[in-house]
Amino acid sequence: MDKFSSALQARPAHMGEGEWKARLELAACYRVFAFLGWTELIFNHITVRVPQQPGCPRHYLINPFGLHYSEVSATNLIKVGIDGEPVDATPYTVNRAGFVIHSAIHAARDDAHCIMHIHTTAGMAVACKEAGLSYDNFYAAQLWGDIAYHDYEGVTTRTDEQARLVGSMGDKHCLILRNHGLLACEESVPVAFFLLWTLNRACEIQLAAGGIPGANRIPSVDAIAASAHRNHRSVDPQGQLQQKVFDAMVRRAGVVSYDSLI
Numbered sequence: 001m002d003k004f005s006s007a008l009q010a011r012p013a014h015m016g017e018g019e020w021k022a023r024l025e026l027a028a029c030y031r032v033f034a035f036l037g038w039t040e041l042i043f044n045h046i047t048v049r050v051p052q053q054p055g056c057p058r059h060y061l062i063n064p065f066g067l068h069y070s071e072v073s074a075t076n077l078i079k080v081g082i083d084g085e086p087v088d089a090t091p092y093t094v095n096r097a098g099f100v101i102h103s104a105i106h107a108a109r110d111d112a113h114c115i116m117h118i119h120t121t122a123g124m125a126v127a128c129k130e131a132g133l134s135y136d137n138f139y140a141a142q143l144w145g146d147i148a149y150h151d152y153e154g155v156t157t158r159t160d161e162q163a164r165l166v167g168s169m170g171d172k173h174c175l176i177l178r179n180h181g182l183l184a185c186e187e188s189v190p191v192a193f194f195l196l197w198t199l200n201r202a203c204e205i206q207l208a209a210g211g212i213p214g215a216n217r218i219p220s221v222d223a224i225a226a227s228a229h230r231n232h233r234s235v236d237p238q239g240q241l242q243q244k245v246f247d248a249m250v251r252r253a254g255v256v257s258y259d260s261l262i
């Protein structure tokens with residue numbers, strides 16, 4: 001049975017199946033972030049691109065400003081244009097300033113179907129360090145060659161920073177926003193989630209290792225390169241591993257049925 005089961009039957013009449021599925025999956029992802037504690041009061045975003053209808057502009061789904069991630073549902077997610085303006089009537093508002101980063105990357109990268117940004121303690125701590133992420137732990141090594149950095153310009157509210165942000169990101173999938181936090185963009189929600197989890201876990205370990213006396217043991221370049229070849233894309237190009245991980249975390253977050261996310 002499709003994991004969305006009867007939730008698909010509850011699709012609003014005016015909405016395409018692709019958008020409704022995207023809403024259900026994204027709502028589930030917000031619940032997973034809430035379960036993991038990857039929340040910052042009512043701030044930050046996970047965004048996805050709505051499957052595009054022929055001849056229509058691209059639209060995106062974003063959380064309603066003022067709700068905790070645990071309150072986000074398929075129906076209260078807001079569909080916006082690249083300018084952050086809601087497409088349909090909604091009782092909620094969008095934190096447009098927060099969408100500045102997401103809209104820049106969505107617009108610039110065809111492969112950025114899903115963008116996730118977090119302010120976890122470990123991620124922010126590593127982002128504060130001049131050297132950034134060290135490739136001396138198991139998870140960090142898997143991200144070798146796929147991490148970009150963007151210098152801090154203050155709270156990201158100005159659209160003139162977007163071009164610099166996109167330039168900093170290049171073709172990478174992980175972005176460490178210096179003095180700020182972590183970001184991942186990917187072709188799907190499960191793949192982006194697994195990538196961001198790996199990045200955040202790497203930061204957690206680096207943070208923990210900083211409290212242990214002695215120099216860090218640096219693996220050989222060959223070992224780091226070999227780890228990178230086991231990373232999220234090459235280990236399972238179809239994303240089945242990432243889907244298994246995501247589905248398990250959705251269940252762990254207490255979502256026993258996608259019906260509960262409507």
Ligand SMILES: [Zn+2]
Pocket residue numbers: 044117118119180181
């Ligand atoms: Zn932020």
